[in-house]
């Protein structure tokens with residue numbers, strides 16, 4: 520019955536699609552550049568064992584933490600997370616979150632549309648929450664690469680930590696393609712279900 524209701528009413532709406540966006544105990548679910556590690560000491564919410572990803576860039580370099588997610592083209596998404604730039608390991612680095620859309624599953628194929636980024640972290644020594652504007656997944660995209668990025672403009676040691684990352688939006692469900700007969704059958708079942716629910720409510 521619940522499956523029929525989902526078909527009649529439509530799929531569920533926005534949810535955080537990331538695996539382990541809070542970095543509970545490890546970087547499980549994430550790919551990270553070699554200058555990024557798990558840090559158990561600096562969780563944004565103080566939750567024990569839920570550290571952030573920590574990037575320490577020691578040269579004119581880029582650190583990146585990524586996760587690829589299946590998405591639905593044409594659907595709307597927002598992304599972001601929390602970031603703290605170290606006040607002590609400070610060499611003028613910058614940090615933000617971004618998305619890149621891909622035509623193939625698991626971020627294969629080619630990049631589709633433009634990459635988008637949140638604004639960059641502007642202060643150091645305090646956690647900041649960064650969130651994107653509403654993004655529409657481009658036509659032809661089936662997956663998206665979510666990134667946390669940390670760059671340093673020159674040779675020096677700079678530290679950033681990332682936590683509570685999110686990609687909010689509808690999951691990439693496989694929508695069955697119905698022929699005319701199938702559509703009429705589903706419409707009939709939905710109508711019958713509606714009448715049945717109405718009668719139950721009245722009686």
Ligand SMILES: [Ca+2]
Pocket residue numbers: 541542543562563564566569570571682683
């Ligand atoms: Ca955490």
